Amino acid sequence: MLLDVWSRLGDFRExxxxxxxxxxxYIVRQAGESPFSAPPPxxxxxxxxxxxxxxVASLRTYQSIHSTLVETMGFEPGRGRGGRDQRHSFIKRVGVTPIVLDFLTTKYGGPENSLMREVEEHLSAIQVEGLGLALKDPLQVHVEGLLLEGGLYGAMVNVCRPGPxxxxxxxxxxxxxEHKDAYDLVYVLRHYKEGPESVACEIPEEERAEESFQKALSVLRARFESIGHDGPVKCGTFHHSEVNTAAQAYAAVQDFLNALR
Known part of the structure:
Protein backbone atom coordinates (compact mmCIF):
# COMPACT_ATOMS: atom_id res chain seq x y z
CA MET A 1 0.00 0.00 0.00
CA LEU A 2 2.94 2.35 0.55
CA LEU A 3 3.79 2.31 -3.14
CA ASP A 4 0.14 2.72 -4.15
CA VAL A 5 -0.13 5.88 -2.05
CA TRP A 6 3.30 7.16 -3.07
CA SER A 7 2.56 6.69 -6.77
CA ARG A 8 -0.57 8.86 -6.49
CA LEU A 9 0.89 11.71 -4.44
CA GLY A 10 3.59 12.80 -6.85
CA ASP A 11 2.98 16.52 -6.33
CA PHE A 12 3.38 16.16 -2.59
CA ARG A 13 6.20 13.63 -2.13
CA GLU A 14 8.84 16.21 -1.21
CA TYR A 26 13.51 0.42 4.75
CA ILE A 27 15.85 2.07 7.26
CA VAL A 28 17.68 -1.19 7.82
CA ARG A 29 17.43 -2.49 4.28
CA GLN A 30 19.87 0.19 3.19
CA ALA A 31 22.41 -1.37 5.50
CA GLY A 32 21.69 -4.91 4.33
CA GLU A 33 23.96 -4.41 1.38
CA SER A 34 27.70 -5.01 1.16
CA PRO A 35 29.72 -4.72 3.36
CA PHE A 36 26.93 -5.28 5.92
CA SER A 37 25.26 -8.66 6.33
CA ALA A 38 21.56 -9.01 5.61
CA PRO A 39 19.46 -8.42 8.75
CA PRO A 40 16.62 -10.69 9.90
CA PRO A 41 13.28 -9.64 8.40
CA VAL A 56 6.16 24.66 2.80
CA ALA A 57 3.37 23.37 0.60
CA SER A 58 0.41 25.26 -0.77
CA LEU A 59 -3.16 24.81 0.44
CA ARG A 60 -4.10 23.60 -3.03
CA THR A 61 -1.61 20.76 -2.67
CA TYR A 62 -3.07 19.73 0.67
CA GLN A 63 -6.56 19.73 -0.81
CA SER A 64 -5.34 17.44 -3.57
CA ILE A 65 -4.25 14.85 -1.01
CA HIS A 66 -7.79 14.42 0.26
CA SER A 67 -9.33 14.24 -3.21
CA THR A 68 -6.68 11.77 -4.40
CA LEU A 69 -7.14 9.44 -1.45
CA VAL A 70 -10.93 9.52 -1.34
CA GLU A 71 -12.04 10.10 -4.92
CA THR A 72 -9.26 8.34 -6.82
CA MET A 73 -7.95 5.62 -4.51
CA GLY A 74 -11.14 4.68 -2.67
CA PHE A 75 -10.02 5.51 0.87
CA GLU A 76 -12.63 6.50 3.44
CA PRO A 77 -12.11 8.78 6.43
CA GLY A 78 -11.48 6.85 9.63
CA ARG A 79 -14.18 6.86 12.28
CA GLY A 80 -13.63 8.11 15.80
CA ARG A 81 -15.76 7.71 18.87
CA GLY A 82 -19.35 8.49 18.11
CA GLY A 83 -18.85 7.70 14.42
CA ARG A 84 -17.36 11.08 13.52
CA ASP A 85 -14.97 11.31 10.59
CA GLN A 86 -11.27 11.43 11.44
CA ARG A 87 -9.63 13.93 9.11
CA HIS A 88 -6.13 12.68 9.91
CA SER A 89 -6.80 9.00 9.21
CA PHE A 90 -7.98 7.16 6.11
CA ILE A 91 -8.96 3.51 5.69
CA LYS A 92 -9.16 1.22 2.70
CA ARG A 93 -10.09 -2.46 2.81
CA VAL A 94 -7.98 -4.83 0.75
CA GLY A 95 -9.89 -8.09 0.88
CA VAL A 96 -10.74 -8.46 4.56
CA THR A 97 -7.74 -6.43 5.73
CA PRO A 98 -8.25 -2.76 6.67
CA ILE A 99 -5.28 -0.59 5.64
CA VAL A 100 -4.88 2.58 7.72
CA LEU A 101 -3.08 5.69 6.46
CA ASP A 102 -2.33 8.32 9.13
CA PHE A 103 -0.88 11.80 8.71
CA LEU A 104 1.39 13.13 11.46
CA THR A 105 3.03 16.51 11.90
CA THR A 106 5.18 18.50 14.31
CA LYS A 107 4.06 20.14 17.53
CA TYR A 108 3.47 23.86 17.14
CA GLY A 109 2.84 26.87 19.32
CA GLY A 110 -0.84 26.23 19.89
CA PRO A 111 -2.70 25.03 22.98
CA GLU A 112 -0.61 22.57 25.03
CA ASN A 113 -3.39 19.97 25.08
CA SER A 114 -4.12 20.22 21.35
CA LEU A 115 -3.67 16.88 19.58
CA MET A 116 -4.72 17.78 16.04
CA ARG A 117 -3.55 20.43 13.65
CA GLU A 118 -5.89 21.38 10.84
CA VAL A 119 -4.40 21.46 7.36
CA GLU A 120 -7.54 22.34 5.47
CA GLU A 121 -11.27 21.64 5.78
CA HIS A 122 -11.01 17.90 5.08
CA LEU A 123 -7.49 17.09 6.26
CA SER A 124 -5.80 17.26 9.65
CA ALA A 125 -2.63 15.74 11.09
CA ILE A 126 -1.78 14.37 14.52
CA GLN A 127 0.80 16.50 16.31
CA VAL A 128 3.70 14.30 17.42
CA GLU A 129 6.59 15.40 19.62
CA GLY A 130 9.93 14.95 17.90
CA LEU A 131 8.53 14.68 14.40
CA GLY A 132 10.46 17.74 13.27
CA LEU A 133 13.63 15.64 13.46
CA ALA A 134 12.11 13.06 11.12
CA LEU A 135 11.34 15.68 8.49
CA LYS A 136 14.99 16.79 8.30
CA ASP A 137 17.20 15.18 5.65
CA PRO A 138 15.29 11.90 5.28
CA LEU A 139 16.86 8.82 3.73
CA GLN A 140 16.16 8.33 0.03
CA VAL A 141 15.26 4.67 -0.39
CA HIS A 142 14.36 2.96 -3.65
CA VAL A 143 11.26 0.83 -3.07
CA GLU A 144 9.87 -1.48 -5.73
CA GLY A 145 6.87 -3.79 -5.74
CA LEU A 146 3.52 -4.69 -7.27
CA LEU A 147 0.70 -2.16 -7.08
CA LEU A 148 -2.69 -3.40 -5.90
CA GLU A 149 -4.19 -2.65 -9.30
CA GLY A 150 -1.36 -4.56 -10.98
CA GLY A 151 1.99 -3.72 -12.46
CA LEU A 152 5.48 -3.33 -11.07
CA TYR A 153 6.33 0.12 -9.73
CA GLY A 154 9.46 1.60 -8.21
CA ALA A 155 10.13 4.99 -6.63
CA MET A 156 12.48 6.84 -4.32
CA VAL A 157 10.69 7.15 -0.98
CA ASN A 158 11.58 9.56 1.83
CA VAL A 159 12.20 7.50 4.97
CA CYS A 160 12.94 8.71 8.48
CA ARG A 161 16.62 8.49 9.50
CA PRO A 162 17.46 5.93 12.23
CA GLY A 163 18.24 8.51 14.94
CA PRO A 164 14.92 10.39 14.73
CA GLU A 178 3.05 -0.85 23.19
CA HIS A 179 5.29 -3.87 22.76
CA LYS A 180 5.88 -3.14 19.07
CA ASP A 181 7.30 0.30 19.83
CA ALA A 182 10.02 -1.36 21.91
CA TYR A 183 10.62 -3.97 19.22
CA ASP A 184 10.82 -1.39 16.41
CA LEU A 185 13.39 0.84 18.09
CA VAL A 186 15.55 -2.11 19.15
CA TYR A 187 15.38 -3.62 15.66
CA VAL A 188 16.76 -0.42 14.15
CA LEU A 189 19.45 -0.08 16.82
CA ARG A 190 20.64 -3.66 16.40
CA HIS A 191 20.53 -3.97 12.63
CA TYR A 192 21.35 -0.56 11.16
CA LYS A 193 24.82 -0.86 9.63
CA GLU A 194 27.18 -1.95 12.43
CA GLY A 195 24.64 -1.51 15.21
CA PRO A 196 23.84 1.06 17.92
CA GLU A 197 27.13 2.92 17.47
CA SER A 198 26.29 3.53 13.80
CA VAL A 199 22.95 5.08 14.76
CA ALA A 200 24.56 7.27 17.42
CA CYS A 201 27.42 8.57 15.29
CA GLU A 202 25.05 9.81 12.58
CA ILE A 203 23.09 12.07 14.95
CA PRO A 204 24.42 15.64 14.67
CA GLU A 205 25.13 17.72 17.77
CA GLU A 206 22.31 20.17 17.09
CA GLU A 207 19.78 17.33 17.11
CA ARG A 208 21.20 15.90 20.33
CA ALA A 209 20.44 19.24 21.98
CA GLU A 210 16.75 19.15 20.99
CA GLU A 211 14.28 18.81 23.86
CA SER A 212 12.55 15.82 22.24
CA PHE A 213 15.90 14.03 21.85
CA GLN A 214 16.83 14.56 25.49
CA LYS A 215 13.39 13.41 26.59
CA ALA A 216 13.75 10.25 24.49
CA LEU A 217 17.10 9.50 26.13
CA SER A 218 15.46 9.80 29.56
CA VAL A 219 12.80 7.32 28.46
CA LEU A 220 15.40 4.85 27.20
CA ARG A 221 17.42 5.09 30.43
CA ALA A 222 14.31 4.47 32.54
CA ARG A 223 12.57 1.81 30.46
CA PHE A 224 15.76 -0.14 29.63
CA GLU A 225 17.56 0.27 32.96
CA SER A 226 17.96 -3.50 33.31
CA ILE A 227 17.03 -6.69 31.46
CA GLY A 228 14.08 -6.97 33.82
CA HIS A 229 12.66 -3.53 33.02
CA ASP A 230 9.64 -3.28 30.78
CA GLY A 231 11.48 -2.11 27.65
CA PRO A 232 13.49 -5.31 27.14
CA VAL A 233 10.61 -7.43 28.44
CA LYS A 234 8.13 -5.90 25.99
CA CYS A 235 10.57 -6.45 23.15
CA GLY A 236 11.14 -10.07 24.20
CA THR A 237 7.47 -10.94 24.56
CA PHE A 238 6.59 -9.31 21.24
CA HIS A 239 9.13 -11.21 19.17
CA HIS A 240 10.38 -14.70 20.02
CA SER A 241 12.29 -15.63 16.87
CA GLU A 242 15.66 -14.45 18.21
CA VAL A 243 17.42 -16.10 21.15
CA ASN A 244 17.68 -14.01 24.35
CA THR A 245 15.75 -11.14 22.79
CA ALA A 246 15.28 -9.26 26.09
CA ALA A 247 19.01 -9.41 26.81
CA GLN A 248 19.84 -8.30 23.28
CA ALA A 249 17.35 -5.43 23.53
CA TYR A 250 18.89 -4.24 26.79
CA ALA A 251 22.40 -4.47 25.36
CA ALA A 252 21.46 -2.57 22.19
CA VAL A 253 19.98 0.36 24.09
CA GLN A 254 22.88 0.52 26.54
CA ASP A 255 25.38 0.47 23.67
CA PHE A 256 23.46 3.32 22.03
CA LEU A 257 23.40 5.41 25.20
CA ASN A 258 27.10 4.80 25.82
CA ALA A 259 27.97 5.76 22.25
CA LEU A 260 26.34 9.16 22.75
CA ARG A 261 28.56 10.08 25.71
Missing amino acids: HLVLVGGLAPR HVGTVDVDLAVSLT FVVLKALALEKRG
Missing part, protein backbone atom coordinates in the same frame (compact mmCIF):
# COMPACT_ATOMS: atom_id res chain seq x y z
CA HIS A 15 6.77 17.14 1.86
CA LEU A 16 6.16 13.56 3.06
CA VAL A 17 8.39 11.20 5.07
CA LEU A 18 7.64 7.60 6.02
CA VAL A 19 7.68 7.07 9.79
CA GLY A 20 5.98 4.54 12.07
CA GLY A 21 6.07 0.77 12.13
CA LEU A 22 6.67 0.29 8.42
CA ALA A 23 9.86 2.38 8.36
CA PRO A 24 12.35 -0.10 9.93
CA ARG A 25 12.34 -2.46 6.96
CA HIS A 42 11.26 -7.01 10.23
CA VAL A 43 7.70 -8.01 11.12
CA GLY A 44 6.36 -4.90 9.38
CA THR A 45 2.79 -3.63 9.40
CA VAL A 46 0.03 -3.09 6.86
CA ASP A 47 -0.54 0.49 8.06
CA VAL A 48 1.25 3.55 6.69
CA ASP A 49 2.27 6.58 8.80
CA LEU A 50 3.41 9.65 6.87
CA ALA A 51 4.99 12.72 8.45
CA VAL A 52 3.86 15.86 6.66
CA SER A 53 5.45 19.30 6.62
CA LEU A 54 2.79 21.98 7.04
CA THR A 55 5.01 24.96 6.39
CA PHE A 165 13.12 7.06 14.39
CA VAL A 166 14.52 5.87 17.71
CA VAL A 167 13.45 9.18 19.27
CA LEU A 168 9.90 8.83 17.97
CA LYS A 169 9.61 5.22 19.10
CA ALA A 170 11.02 5.94 22.56
CA LEU A 171 8.50 8.76 23.06
CA ALA A 172 5.71 6.53 21.73
CA LEU A 173 6.75 3.77 24.16
CA GLU A 174 6.53 6.23 27.03
CA LYS A 175 3.12 7.48 25.91
CA ARG A 176 1.31 4.25 25.04
CA GLY A 177 3.56 1.39 26.20
Whole structure:
Protein backbone atom coordinates (compact mmCIF):
# COMPACT_ATOMS: atom_id res chain seq x y z
CA MET A 1 0.00 0.00 0.00
CA LEU A 2 2.94 2.35 0.55
CA LEU A 3 3.79 2.31 -3.14
CA ASP A 4 0.14 2.72 -4.15
CA VAL A 5 -0.13 5.88 -2.05
CA TRP A 6 3.30 7.16 -3.07
CA SER A 7 2.56 6.69 -6.77
CA ARG A 8 -0.57 8.86 -6.49
CA LEU A 9 0.89 11.71 -4.44
CA GLY A 10 3.59 12.80 -6.85
CA ASP A 11 2.98 16.52 -6.33
CA PHE A 12 3.38 16.16 -2.59
CA ARG A 13 6.20 13.63 -2.13
CA GLU A 14 8.84 16.21 -1.21
CA HIS A 15 6.77 17.14 1.86
CA LEU A 16 6.16 13.56 3.06
CA VAL A 17 8.39 11.20 5.07
CA LEU A 18 7.64 7.60 6.02
CA VAL A 19 7.68 7.07 9.79
CA GLY A 20 5.98 4.54 12.07
CA GLY A 21 6.07 0.77 12.13
CA LEU A 22 6.67 0.29 8.42
CA ALA A 23 9.86 2.38 8.36
CA PRO A 24 12.35 -0.10 9.93
CA ARG A 25 12.34 -2.46 6.96
CA TYR A 26 13.51 0.42 4.75
CA ILE A 27 15.85 2.07 7.26
CA VAL A 28 17.68 -1.19 7.82
CA ARG A 29 17.43 -2.49 4.28
CA GLN A 30 19.87 0.19 3.19
CA ALA A 31 22.41 -1.37 5.50
CA GLY A 32 21.69 -4.91 4.33
CA GLU A 33 23.96 -4.41 1.38
CA SER A 34 27.70 -5.01 1.16
CA PRO A 35 29.72 -4.72 3.36
CA PHE A 36 26.93 -5.28 5.92
CA SER A 37 25.26 -8.66 6.33
CA ALA A 38 21.56 -9.01 5.61
CA PRO A 39 19.46 -8.42 8.75
CA PRO A 40 16.62 -10.69 9.90
CA PRO A 41 13.28 -9.64 8.40
CA HIS A 42 11.26 -7.01 10.23
CA VAL A 43 7.70 -8.01 11.12
CA GLY A 44 6.36 -4.90 9.38
CA THR A 45 2.79 -3.63 9.40
CA VAL A 46 0.03 -3.09 6.86
CA ASP A 47 -0.54 0.49 8.06
CA VAL A 48 1.25 3.55 6.69
CA ASP A 49 2.27 6.58 8.80
CA LEU A 50 3.41 9.65 6.87
CA ALA A 51 4.99 12.72 8.45
CA VAL A 52 3.86 15.86 6.66
CA SER A 53 5.45 19.30 6.62
CA LEU A 54 2.79 21.98 7.04
CA THR A 55 5.01 24.96 6.39
CA VAL A 56 6.16 24.66 2.80
CA ALA A 57 3.37 23.37 0.60
CA SER A 58 0.41 25.26 -0.77
CA LEU A 59 -3.16 24.81 0.44
CA ARG A 60 -4.10 23.60 -3.03
CA THR A 61 -1.61 20.76 -2.67
CA TYR A 62 -3.07 19.73 0.67
CA GLN A 63 -6.56 19.73 -0.81
CA SER A 64 -5.34 17.44 -3.57
CA ILE A 65 -4.25 14.85 -1.01
CA HIS A 66 -7.79 14.42 0.26
CA SER A 67 -9.33 14.24 -3.21
CA THR A 68 -6.68 11.77 -4.40
CA LEU A 69 -7.14 9.44 -1.45
CA VAL A 70 -10.93 9.52 -1.34
CA GLU A 71 -12.04 10.10 -4.92
CA THR A 72 -9.26 8.34 -6.82
CA MET A 73 -7.95 5.62 -4.51
CA GLY A 74 -11.14 4.68 -2.67
CA PHE A 75 -10.02 5.51 0.87
CA GLU A 76 -12.63 6.50 3.44
CA PRO A 77 -12.11 8.78 6.43
CA GLY A 78 -11.48 6.85 9.63
CA ARG A 79 -14.18 6.86 12.28
CA GLY A 80 -13.63 8.11 15.80
CA ARG A 81 -15.76 7.71 18.87
CA GLY A 82 -19.35 8.49 18.11
CA GLY A 83 -18.85 7.70 14.42
CA ARG A 84 -17.36 11.08 13.52
CA ASP A 85 -14.97 11.31 10.59
CA GLN A 86 -11.27 11.43 11.44
CA ARG A 87 -9.63 13.93 9.11
CA HIS A 88 -6.13 12.68 9.91
CA SER A 89 -6.80 9.00 9.21
CA PHE A 90 -7.98 7.16 6.11
CA ILE A 91 -8.96 3.51 5.69
CA LYS A 92 -9.16 1.22 2.70
CA ARG A 93 -10.09 -2.46 2.81
CA VAL A 94 -7.98 -4.83 0.75
CA GLY A 95 -9.89 -8.09 0.88
CA VAL A 96 -10.74 -8.46 4.56
CA THR A 97 -7.74 -6.43 5.73
CA PRO A 98 -8.25 -2.76 6.67
CA ILE A 99 -5.28 -0.59 5.64
CA VAL A 100 -4.88 2.58 7.72
CA LEU A 101 -3.08 5.69 6.46
CA ASP A 102 -2.33 8.32 9.13
CA PHE A 103 -0.88 11.80 8.71
CA LEU A 104 1.39 13.13 11.46
CA THR A 105 3.03 16.51 11.90
CA THR A 106 5.18 18.50 14.31
CA LYS A 107 4.06 20.14 17.53
CA TYR A 108 3.47 23.86 17.14
CA GLY A 109 2.84 26.87 19.32
CA GLY A 110 -0.84 26.23 19.89
CA PRO A 111 -2.70 25.03 22.98
CA GLU A 112 -0.61 22.57 25.03
CA ASN A 113 -3.39 19.97 25.08
CA SER A 114 -4.12 20.22 21.35
CA LEU A 115 -3.67 16.88 19.58
CA MET A 116 -4.72 17.78 16.04
CA ARG A 117 -3.55 20.43 13.65
CA GLU A 118 -5.89 21.38 10.84
CA VAL A 119 -4.40 21.46 7.36
CA GLU A 120 -7.54 22.34 5.47
CA GLU A 121 -11.27 21.64 5.78
CA HIS A 122 -11.01 17.90 5.08
CA LEU A 123 -7.49 17.09 6.26
CA SER A 124 -5.80 17.26 9.65
CA ALA A 125 -2.63 15.74 11.09
CA ILE A 126 -1.78 14.37 14.52
CA GLN A 127 0.80 16.50 16.31
CA VAL A 128 3.70 14.30 17.42
CA GLU A 129 6.59 15.40 19.62
CA GLY A 130 9.93 14.95 17.90
CA LEU A 131 8.53 14.68 14.40
CA GLY A 132 10.46 17.74 13.27
CA LEU A 133 13.63 15.64 13.46
CA ALA A 134 12.11 13.06 11.12
CA LEU A 135 11.34 15.68 8.49
CA LYS A 136 14.99 16.79 8.30
CA ASP A 137 17.20 15.18 5.65
CA PRO A 138 15.29 11.90 5.28
CA LEU A 139 16.86 8.82 3.73
CA GLN A 140 16.16 8.33 0.03
CA VAL A 141 15.26 4.67 -0.39
CA HIS A 142 14.36 2.96 -3.65
CA VAL A 143 11.26 0.83 -3.07
CA GLU A 144 9.87 -1.48 -5.73
CA GLY A 145 6.87 -3.79 -5.74
CA LEU A 146 3.52 -4.69 -7.27
CA LEU A 147 0.70 -2.16 -7.08
CA LEU A 148 -2.69 -3.40 -5.90
CA GLU A 149 -4.19 -2.65 -9.30
CA GLY A 150 -1.36 -4.56 -10.98
CA GLY A 151 1.99 -3.72 -12.46
CA LEU A 152 5.48 -3.33 -11.07
CA TYR A 153 6.33 0.12 -9.73
CA GLY A 154 9.46 1.60 -8.21
CA ALA A 155 10.13 4.99 -6.63
CA MET A 156 12.48 6.84 -4.32
CA VAL A 157 10.69 7.15 -0.98
CA ASN A 158 11.58 9.56 1.83
CA VAL A 159 12.20 7.50 4.97
CA CYS A 160 12.94 8.71 8.48
CA ARG A 161 16.62 8.49 9.50
CA PRO A 162 17.46 5.93 12.23
CA GLY A 163 18.24 8.51 14.94
CA PRO A 164 14.92 10.39 14.73
CA PHE A 165 13.12 7.06 14.39
CA VAL A 166 14.52 5.87 17.71
CA VAL A 167 13.45 9.18 19.27
CA LEU A 168 9.90 8.83 17.97
CA LYS A 169 9.61 5.22 19.10
CA ALA A 170 11.02 5.94 22.56
CA LEU A 171 8.50 8.76 23.06
CA ALA A 172 5.71 6.53 21.73
CA LEU A 173 6.75 3.77 24.16
CA GLU A 174 6.53 6.23 27.03
CA LYS A 175 3.12 7.48 25.91
CA ARG A 176 1.31 4.25 25.04
CA GLY A 177 3.56 1.39 26.20
CA GLU A 178 3.05 -0.85 23.19
CA HIS A 179 5.29 -3.87 22.76
CA LYS A 180 5.88 -3.14 19.07
CA ASP A 181 7.30 0.30 19.83
CA ALA A 182 10.02 -1.36 21.91
CA TYR A 183 10.62 -3.97 19.22
CA ASP A 184 10.82 -1.39 16.41
CA LEU A 185 13.39 0.84 18.09
CA VAL A 186 15.55 -2.11 19.15
CA TYR A 187 15.38 -3.62 15.66
CA VAL A 188 16.76 -0.42 14.15
CA LEU A 189 19.45 -0.08 16.82
CA ARG A 190 20.64 -3.66 16.40
CA HIS A 191 20.53 -3.97 12.63
CA TYR A 192 21.35 -0.56 11.16
CA LYS A 193 24.82 -0.86 9.63
CA GLU A 194 27.18 -1.95 12.43
CA GLY A 195 24.64 -1.51 15.21
CA PRO A 196 23.84 1.06 17.92
CA GLU A 197 27.13 2.92 17.47
CA SER A 198 26.29 3.53 13.80
CA VAL A 199 22.95 5.08 14.76
CA ALA A 200 24.56 7.27 17.42
CA CYS A 201 27.42 8.57 15.29
CA GLU A 202 25.05 9.81 12.58
CA ILE A 203 23.09 12.07 14.95
CA PRO A 204 24.42 15.64 14.67
CA GLU A 205 25.13 17.72 17.77
CA GLU A 206 22.31 20.17 17.09
CA GLU A 207 19.78 17.33 17.11
CA ARG A 208 21.20 15.90 20.33
CA ALA A 209 20.44 19.24 21.98
CA GLU A 210 16.75 19.15 20.99
CA GLU A 211 14.28 18.81 23.86
CA SER A 212 12.55 15.82 22.24
CA PHE A 213 15.90 14.03 21.85
CA GLN A 214 16.83 14.56 25.49
CA LYS A 215 13.39 13.41 26.59
CA ALA A 216 13.75 10.25 24.49
CA LEU A 217 17.10 9.50 26.13
CA SER A 218 15.46 9.80 29.56
CA VAL A 219 12.80 7.32 28.46
CA LEU A 220 15.40 4.85 27.20
CA ARG A 221 17.42 5.09 30.43
CA ALA A 222 14.31 4.47 32.54
CA ARG A 223 12.57 1.81 30.46
CA PHE A 224 15.76 -0.14 29.63
CA GLU A 225 17.56 0.27 32.96
CA SER A 226 17.96 -3.50 33.31
CA ILE A 227 17.03 -6.69 31.46
CA GLY A 228 14.08 -6.97 33.82
CA HIS A 229 12.66 -3.53 33.02
CA ASP A 230 9.64 -3.28 30.78
CA GLY A 231 11.48 -2.11 27.65
CA PRO A 232 13.49 -5.31 27.14
CA VAL A 233 10.61 -7.43 28.44
CA LYS A 234 8.13 -5.90 25.99
CA CYS A 235 10.57 -6.45 23.15
CA GLY A 236 11.14 -10.07 24.20
CA THR A 237 7.47 -10.94 24.56
CA PHE A 238 6.59 -9.31 21.24
CA HIS A 239 9.13 -11.21 19.17
CA HIS A 240 10.38 -14.70 20.02
CA SER A 241 12.29 -15.63 16.87
CA GLU A 242 15.66 -14.45 18.21
CA VAL A 243 17.42 -16.10 21.15
CA ASN A 244 17.68 -14.01 24.35
CA THR A 245 15.75 -11.14 22.79
CA ALA A 246 15.28 -9.26 26.09
CA ALA A 247 19.01 -9.41 26.81
CA GLN A 248 19.84 -8.30 23.28
CA ALA A 249 17.35 -5.43 23.53
CA TYR A 250 18.89 -4.24 26.79
CA ALA A 251 22.40 -4.47 25.36
CA ALA A 252 21.46 -2.57 22.19
CA VAL A 253 19.98 0.36 24.09
CA GLN A 254 22.88 0.52 26.54
CA ASP A 255 25.38 0.47 23.67
CA PHE A 256 23.46 3.32 22.03
CA LEU A 257 23.40 5.41 25.20
CA ASN A 258 27.10 4.80 25.82
CA ALA A 259 27.97 5.76 22.25
CA LEU A 260 26.34 9.16 22.75
CA ARG A 261 28.56 10.08 25.71
